[in-house]
Amino acid sequence: MPKYSFSVNGSKQTVEAEAEMPLLWVLRDLLGLTGSKFGCGIGQCGACTIHLNGEPMRSCLLPVADAAGQNIATIEGLATKKSLHKVQEAWISEDVAQCGYCQAGQIMSAVALLEKNSDPTDEDIDSAMAGNYCRCGTYIRIRKAIHSAAKATSIDQLAREA
Amino acid sequence: MSNFTLKKISRRAFFKKTGIAGGGLILAYSIPSIAKDGQPLVESSELNAFIQIREDGKILIYSGSPEMGQGIKTSLPMIVAEELGAKWSDVIVEQTPEVDTEKYGRQSTGGSYTLYRNWNLMREMGATAREMLLGAGALIMEVPKSELEAAESQIRHRRTNKSFSFAQLAGLAQRQPIPEKDSLVFKAREDYRILGTSKSQVDSLEIVTGVGDYGIDTKVPEMLFGCYEKCDAVGGKIVSANIDAVKELPGVVDAYIVKGNGKPNELMDGVGIVGTSTWSVFKAREKLEVVWDESLASKASWSDFESFAQTVKKEDSEDKINIGDIESSIGNSENTVLESFYEYPYVSHLCLEPMNCTAHFTKGESADKDHLEIWLPTQNGPRFQQFAESFYGLKKDQLTIHIKRMGGSFGRRNTNDYVSEAIELSKRSGKPVKLTWSREDSMKGDFFREGGFNKIRGVLDPEGKLVGWDEHLIRADYPGKPGFLTGPWPSAFPFNSIENVRASLSTFRLDTPTGAWRAPYSNTHAFVSQSFIHELASKAGRDHLEFLLEILGEPRWLAPGQVNALNTERAIGVLNRVAKESGLSKRPLDQGRGLGLAFYFCHAAHVAEVADVSISKNQEVTVHKITAAVDVGPIINMSGALNQVEGSIMDGLSTMIGQKITMENGRIQETNLDQYPVLRINSAPEIDVHFIQSDYDPTGLGEPALPPLAPAVANAIFAATGSRVRKMPLNELGYRV
Ligand code: FES
Numbered sequence: 016m017p018k019y020s021f022s023v024n025g026s027k028q029t030v031e032a033e034a035e036m037p038l039l040w041v042l043r044d045l046l047g048l049t050g051s052k053f054g055c056g057i058g059q060c061g062a063c064t065i066h067l068n069g070e071p072m073r074s075c076l077l078p079v080a081d082a083a084g085q086n087i088a089t090i091e092g093l094a095t096k097k098s099l100h101k102v103q104e105a106w107i108s109e110d111v112a113q114c115g116y117c118q119a120g121q122i123m124s125a126v127a128l129l130e131k132n133s134d135p136t137d138e139d140i141d142s143a144m145a146g147n148y149c150r151c152g153t154y155i156r157i158r159k160a161i162h163s164a165a166k167a168t169s170i171d172q173l174a175r176e177a
Numbered sequence: 178m179s180n181f182t183l184k185k186i187s188r189r190a191f192f193k194k195t196g197i198a199g200g201g202l203i204l205a206y207s208i209p210s211i212a213k214d215g216q217p218l219v220e221s222s223e224l225n226a227f228i229q230i231r232e233d234g235k236i237l238i239y240s241g242s243p244e245m246g247q248g249i250k251t252s253l254p255m256i257v258a259e260e261l262g263a264k265w266s267d268v269i270v271e272q273t274p275e276v277d278t279e280k281y282g283r284q285s286t287g288g289s290y291t292l293y294r295n296w297n298l299m300r301e302m303g304a305t306a307r308e309m310l311l312g313a314g315a316l317i318m319e320v321p322k323s324e325l326e327a328a329e330s331q332i333r334h335r336r337t338n339k340s341f342s343f344a345q346l347a348g349l350a351q352r353q354p355i356p357e358k359d360s361l362v363f364k365a366r367e368d369y370r371i372l373g374t375s376k377s378q379v380d381s382l383e384i385v386t387g388v389g390d391y392g393i394d395t396k397v398p399e400m401l402f403g404c405y406e407k408c409d410a411v412g413g414k415i416v417s418a419n420i421d422a423v424k425e426l427p428g429v430v431d432a433y434i435v436k437g438n439g440k441p442n443e444l445m446d447g448v449g450i451v452g453t454s455t456w457s458v459f460k461a462r463e464k465l466e467v468v469w470d471e472s473l474a475s476k477a478s479w480s481d482f483e484s485f486a487q488t489v490k491k492e493d494s495e496d497k498i499n500i501g502d503i504e505s506s507i508g509n510s511e512n513t514v515l516e517s518f519y520e521y522p523y524v525s526h527l528c529l530e531p532m533n534c535t536a537h538f539t540k541g542e543s544a545d546k547d548h549l550e551i552w553l554p555t556q557n558g559p560r561f562q563q564f565a566e567s568f569y570g571l572k573k574d575q576l577t578i579h580i581k582r583m584g585g586s587f588g589r590r591n592t593n594d595y596v597s598e599a600i601e602l603s604k605r606s607g608k609p610v611k612l613t614w615s616r617e618d619s620m621k622g623d624f625f626r627e628g629g630f631n632k633i634r635g636v637l638d639p640e641g642k643l644v645g646w647d648e649h650l651i652r653a654d655y656p657g658k659p660g661f662l663t664g665p666w667p668s669a670f671p672f673n674s675i676e677n678v679r680a681s682l683s684t685f686r687l688d689t690p691t692g693a694w695r696a697p698y699s700n701t702h703a704f705v706s707q708s709f710i711h712e713l714a715s716k717a718g719r720d721h722l723e724f725l726l727e728i729l730g731e732p733r734w735l736a737p738g739q740v741n742a743l744n745t746e747r748a749i750g751v752l753n754r755v756a757k758e759s760g761l762s763k764r765p766l767d768q769g770r771g772l773g774l775a776f777y778f779c780h781a782a783h784v785a786e787v788a789d790v791s792i793s794k795n796q797e798v799t800v801h802k803i804t805a806a807v808d809v810g811p812i813i814n815m816s817g818a819l820n821q822v823e824g825s826i827m828d829g830l831s832t833m834i835g836q837k838i839t840m841e842n843g844r845i846q847e848t849n850l851d852q853y854p855v856l857r858i859n860s861a862p863e864i865d866v867h868f869i870q871s872d873y874d875p876t877g878l879g880e881p882a883l884p885p886l887a888p889a890v891a892n893a894i895f896a897a898t899g900s901r902v903r904k905m906p907l908n909e910l911g912y913r914v
Pocket residue numbers: 052053054055056057058059060061062063064073074075076
C-alpha cells in the first residue's frame with residue numbers, strides 16, 4: 016500500500032493507505048483523531064469539516080492522496096496548550112451545543128469564516144455556514160456565537176494595538 | 178417525596194466498586210422495594226454513590242440518565258447542587274460507570290419525563306448532604322445548627338460570618354447521622370441561586386475541543402472496524418453471499434454470514450465484514466453480492482397505502498373513542514358540519530451520529546463465564562440488559578456496559594439491532610469490533626415516525642360553538658408494532674374537551690418498522706387537530722384564539738394532581754401569553770404575510786406557538802419568527818430549556834418543509850441527505866420563547882415544543898394566502914423555502 020505524509024495540526028504524519036481513502040477515515044481510524052465526525056459521507060452535512068491549507072474542506076470527500084504534502088488542521092488542534100480559540104470560547108459561553116455532534120464541523124467552518132471576514136453579518140454567516148447541518152437546530156446560537164467571537168477578536172486586536 | 182432511601186456508604190466497599198479516589202462525604206441511595214429475600218439491601222456491597230463531596234473541594238455527582246443532547250446531564254446535577262448549597266464551578270458530573278438500576282435507579286431517558294421523575298430524588302440528595310455538612314459545621318464551630326447556612330460550597334455562621342468550606346467539613350460530615358427524609362426542608366424558589374439560571378452544558382469543553390466521547394469515537398486496543406449489510410426489504414432471508422471474494426479485498430480481515438431471529442429491533446439476517454478501517458469495510462461492501470430470499474420480506478408501498486386511505490370507508494373502521502352522541506350532533510340540521518382530509522408522511526430520525534456500537538465478547542471456559550464489554554449509545558441501558566439475557570443468555574455479572582454520549586437520538590436509540598450486529602461480529606472475530614452504520618444504513622434501517630391520514634368532521638352549533646368531533650384515523654400496522662404509536666389517544670386535546678367525540682381507526686398492513694420519534698403521536702395529531710380547529714373557527718367566522726379558549730372552557734385540572742392531564746388554566750395562560758407577545762390580534766401585516774396560532778398539550782407541558790410567515794407570489798415561504806409560550810413549571814437550566822424549545826421548533830419546521838420517507842416494494846427510497854432536505858442556517862427563523870414559571874413541579878422539554886409548530890405554520894400560511902395546508906411536507910404542495 017502507498018504511503019502518504021502530511022501535516023496535521025502542525026505535526027508530520029505518515030500513513031499507509033489506499034490512495035482514494037477519504038481523509039476523514041484516515042484521521043479517525045488510522046490516526047485516532049475522532050474529533051472530525053462522520054455524518055453523511057457525501058459532502059452534505061459538514062460534520063467532517065477540516066482545514067486544508069486554511070480552507071474549510073469536507074474531509075469525507077478528500078482522498079488521502081490529495082492531502083499528501085498539505086497542511087491539515089482539525090478541531091483537536093484549534094486550542095493551544097494555554098487557551099481555547101475565541102470561537103471555542105464563544106461556543107461554550109453561548110452554550111451552543113445540544114447533542115454536540117455537528118459542532119466540531121460548525122466550529123471549523125466558523126473559524127475559516129472569521130479568518131476571512133472579521134465582522135460577518137447574519138447574511139455572511141448564513142452563506143458561509145449553510146453547508147453545516149445541525150440536526151438539533153442550534154442555528155440561532157451558532158449565529159450569536161460567531162458574532163460574539165468576532166467581537167472578542169476585535170477587542171483583542173485593539174488591546175494589542177493600544 | 179420519592180420512594181428512595183438515602184444511605185451512607187462504607188467507603189471501602191465504594192472504592193472497590195467504582196475505583197473512585199478521594200474521601201469525604203459520599204451519599205448513595207437504595208430502593209427498598211427491590212431488597213433481596215425480604216432483607217434491606219446491604220450497604221457495603223449493594224449501594225453506590227450519587228454524590229461525593231471530596232476533601233479537595235470538588236463535588237462529584239453521577240448522572241444516571243443517558244445524554245443525547247437533551248441536557249439532562251447538566252440539569253439533574255443543578256438540582257442537587259442547589260439544595261446542597263454548592264458553588265456550580267465546584268461540581269463535576271460523570272456518567273454512572275455501569276448500568277445497574279438497583280444502584281442508580283432508572284438509567285433510561287425518554288418521553289420528556291426524566292426531569293420530572295428525578296426532581297424530588299435530586300432535591301433529597303442535595304438537602305441530605307447539606308444537613309450533614311451543617312451538622313459537621315455546628316460541631317466544629319460549637320454553635321447551633323440553626324445559626325448556620327450553606328452557600329457557595331461553604332457552611333457559614335450567620336452572626337459571626339465565620340465559615341468552613343465543604344471540603345474541610347466533608348470528612349466529619351460523613352460521620353453525621355443521616356437526617357430523616359421527612360425532616361428535610363427544600364429551599365424556597367426565591368432563594369435559588371443555581372436553578373433558573375443559564376449553565377453551559379457540563380460537556381461543553383469536550384465538545385468544542387473535539388474530544389467529546391461519542392459511541393462512534395470508541396477506541397479499544399486491537400479493535401476491528403465493522404459494517405453489516407441487510408436486505409433492503411425488511412425481512413429478507415440470506416441465501417448466499419460471495420464472502421470468500423470479499424475476504425480477499427484490501428483492508429478486510431474477515432466476513433461472515435449471520436442468521437438473525439427475524440425481529441428488526443433485535444437481529445436480522447445479514448453479512449458482516451470486519452477490517453482495518455471503517456472505510457475499508459464500507460468499500461469492500463460495494464463488492465458484496467448477496468442472494469436474498471424475499472418471499473417473506475416487506476412489500477411495503479407508500480402509494481398502496483395512499484390509495485387505501487382514499488378508498489377506505491368509515492364503516493370499515495373500529496371505534497376507539499366514543500363520547501356523547503356524535504351521530505345526533507352531525508344529524509342535527511341546525512348544526513354545520515365541516516369535513517377535511519389530512520395527510521402526513523413517514524419521516525426519519527436522522528440522528529447526525531449514525532447508528533453504531535462497539536462490542537468485545539470474550540469466550541469463557543463455559544457459557545456462564547462468557548463476558549461482554551460493550552460501549553453503547555442508547556437511551557435505555559436496562560432494556561439492553563434484558564436483551565443480553567434473553568437473546569445471548571448473558572447475566573448481569575457477565576456484562577460491562579459503558580453508556581456513551583449520543584449524537585442525537587429523538588427516540589431512535591431504543592432498539593438493539595445495531596447492538597446485536599456489533600456483538601455478532603465480535604463473537605465471530607474474537608476481537609473488539611466497532612460497528613458503524615453508513616448514513617444509508619441509518620436511513621434504510623430506521624424505525625420511522627409513521628405517516629398516515631385523517632378524515633375528520635367537525636360540528637358547529639348555530640352559535641358557532643364546537644360541539645362535535647368525528648375523526649377517522651388511517652394508519653399502518655405490522656406484526657409486533659408498538660401499539661401506543663398508533664392512536665387515537667383519548668387523553669389528547671381536543672378529544673378531552675368536546676361534548677361529542679368519536680375517533681375510529683382503520684389500519685393497513687405496511688411492513689416498515691416504526692418507533693418513537695420526538696413526541697410520538699402528538700407530532701402528527703397536533704398538525705391535524707390544531708389546523709382543523711382553525712378551519713372550524715374560520716368557518717364559524719370566529720377569532721381563533723377566542724374559539725380555542727371556548728373549547729378549553731373553565732380553568733380546571735382535568736385530573737387533579739396528574740401531571741399528564743390537561744390543566745386548562747395553564748393552557749389559557751400560555752395562549753394569552755403567546756397572543757400578547759406575538760401581537761396576534763393587533764399587528765397590521767403586509768400582503769402575503771400572516772400569523773398562525775396553535776396550542777398543544779403533551780408530555781405534561783402546555784405550549785402555544787405563533788408563526789409569522791410570508792409567502793411570495795411564487796410560493797416561496799419565509800418563516801420570520803416563531804413566538805412560543807411554555808408552561809413546564811419552574812425552569813431548571815434556562816439555557817438548556819431555551820435550547821430544547823428552539824431545537825424542537827427547528828426540528829418541526831425542518832420536518833414539515835420537505836421531509837418525506839417513501840417506500841416501494843419494501844425499499845426505502847430516500848437514503849441520504851441529497852434526497853431528504855433539511856433545514857439549514859439560512860432558513861432558521863428568529864425564535865422568541867416565554868416561560869410561564871408556574872408553581873407546579875418542573876417537567877421536561879425534549880419534545881413538547883415540537884407538536885404545535887406545524888399547525889402554527891400551516892395556519893399562518895392560510896392567514897397569508899387563504900390556502901389551507903392539509904398535507905405535509907410543504908414542498909409537495911408547491912411551496913419552496
Ligand atoms: S460526513 Fe462529510 S459532509 Fe457529511
